[in-house]
Amino acid sequence: GDGAGMSAASKAKRNQPDAEVIVFERGPYISYSACGMPYWIGGQIGPMDKLVVLTPERARERRGIDVRIGHEVTQIDAAQQVVHVRNLETDAIFTQPYDKLVIATGARAAKPPIPGVDLPGVFALRSLSDGERIYDYLSQNPARRAVVIGGGYIGLEMAEGFRDRDMQVAVVEMLPQLLPNFDPDMVEPVAAHLVEKEVEIWTQTRVTQIRQSTDGALEVIVQSGKGETTLPADIVLVATGVRPNSELAQAAGLKLGATGAIWVDAQMRTSDPHIYAAGDCVEHFHRVLGENVWIPLAPVANRGGRVAGD
Structure with missing residues (x-):
């Protein structure tokens, strides 16, 4: 129901106005600006409604798309061309036949095997619901210190x-530099700017444990070249990357690529001719590298959705 899924649904409906287009979305929101969430949480954007591009009601009224939030597809029966769906409000399960199916299950936040990662006050940021939980937590709990685990896009x-x-902020990155996918000369001014803004940077540092202190605050235990250090925190954000949500496709017998994401051709068609896929759950052929790569970014997802909808 987010970028790729709604792009595919909208394009398909424009191409065939008489077609019945149904979107099943597990969460409560569709079509929102995930990239804007850190800035909303930081107070630069508000209220949350400014992040929402399209509501289910407007999708039905203006685009003729039947959007059903709170519905989770639990199984794809490719042989019978039906999906099994659970209504998360009533727990009722039903089947929905399809002529063509688009899988746009996105990606999920990677959860590192760190003791204490499930403690209250420890969050990941992937969906608008995640952002809402972080925003509410900060509104209800006076927080002065934050520890960010991971020095990639979301972490920074x-x-x-x-x-x-x-808030006082410490960023912990296991690799030798922040933004590990960038060249060092590009990262140096970013790191210098963070230091200027009084952000504490810990590179080549591994988080070994998150625990609660006796006063209920959080402590992040890190191991670096300086030995073991305890970083106090009122909130911890885990931003150690994402993984493709490709399990549903794999269970349906669809081909996965070497990246673990769903394999698709140039038309976003999967190994099943009746099933397409788009967004952060798929890999793409990189024309420069000459191989399939996984690029979980919004512009790629939106373009892939439009291609699938065609």
Whole structure:
């Protein structure tokens, strides 16, 4: 129901106005700006409604798309061309036949095997519901110190958001530099800017444990070249990457690529001719590298959705 899924649904409906187009979305929101969430949490954007591009009601009224939030597809029966769906409000299960199916299950936040990662006050940021939980937690709990685990896009954007709330921030990255996918000369000015903004940077540092102190606050135990250090925190954000949600497709017998994401051709068609896939759950052929790669970014997801909808 987010970028790729709604792009595919909208394009299909424009191409064939008489077609019945149904979107099943497990969560409560569709078509929102995930990239804007750190800035909303940091107070630069508000209220949350500004992140929502399209509501289910407007999708039905303006685009003729039957959007059903709170519905989870639990199984794809490719042989019978039906999906099994659970209504999360009533727990009722039903089947829905299809002529063509688009899988746009996205990606999920990677959960590192760190003791204490499930403690209250420890969050990941992937969906708008995640962002809502973080925002509510900060609104209800006076927080002065944040520890961000992971120095990628989301980690650094959230570090900025926490600083915008006048919080002390420490960023912990296991690799030798922040933004590990970038060349060092590009990262140096970013790191210098963070230091200028009084963000504490820990590179080549591994988190070994998250625990609660006697006063109920959080403590992040890290191991670096300096030995073991305890970083106090009122909130911890785990931003250690994402993984493709490809299990549903795999269970249906669809081909996965070497990246673990769903294999698709140039038309976003999977190994089943009646099933397409788009978004963060698929891999794409990279024309420069000459191989399939996984690029979980919004522009790629939206373009892939439009291709699938065609």
